Amino acid sequence: MRDIEKVVKRFREAGLKITPQRLSIFNLLQRNRTHPSADDIYREVLKVHPSISFTTVYKTLQTLRDMGELQELSINPERSHFDPDMSEHAHTFCRSCKQIGDLEIAPETHLLKLPNVPDSFEVHSVQVHAVGLCGECR
């Protein structure tokens, strides 16, 4: 996700409104490093904005994802997680504690240049997931 000012600008340019609820969500995502689920985000924003609804969080996440400001991670079969870090990187996923971690990938790896992708297929993003057990859970 970009700077809040830039995201706000994009929303306004798209005719979307800036509400206190949305600003709280932007703020939280900006500082986040934990790959939260929609519900995680909801429960966090609740602390700052006790009257916010899950629906609002949910719809704002959809909008941000559709704008390409954050990634929806399909890594945990039980629920979606969101990642505001749009740089090329991979993830670890622990099958036991369900924790998601970041893996830095050297830029020369060119994740987006996967071999054998048909020319006709338009790649938006490449997700790389190492699935297994973290140190704690072994």
Next chain:
Amino acid sequence: MRDIEKVVKRFREAGLKITPQRLSIFNLLQRNRTHPSADDIYREVLKVHPSISFTTVYKTLQTLRDMGELQELSINPERSHFDPDMSEHAHTFCRSCKQIGDLEIAPETHLLKLPNVPDSFEVHSVQVHAVGLCGECR
């Protein structure tokens, strides 16, 4: 997934029973190239075994996954898909039609040797997903 005979042998060795329902499921998976969801598999097996229940299909898929005979793919946020092909390969996922395709990966890519994975993390499998739009849907 291995040959049916080998899978049957593994089940017996683990004290698990071989039923007509399970054999139908094994057969179907063996010939499958389409990354079906649990429900896809259920509807296919129904044709051969009209009295089978979703629960039976579901539990057998869990067992096969836990044995490492097939992979559960977290690629479609809406549902899990299963892949009996356990060789190192990647997938394409079309956001529009939800189709999953295979991508061959040269063995020298060493998918399982992702850089920067903490020593303490035990990697079971690495999933690589190119997410975007297929030729048809563009």
Next chain:
DNA sequence: GTTGGTGCAAATAGTTTGCACAGTT
């Protein structure tokens, strides 16, 4: 006969939607 499997029905959980009212522009 013992033990695990099957199938039904119900519970659970995450996600998504319709709608009336409120807030932003």
Next chain:
DNA sequence: AACTGTGCAAACTATTTGCACCAAC
């Protein structure tokens, strides 16, 4: 004033579980 956003409640969908009966071994 026009139009989008919010929040509630309900619907939906996939997944998971409890349990009585059945079948493989």
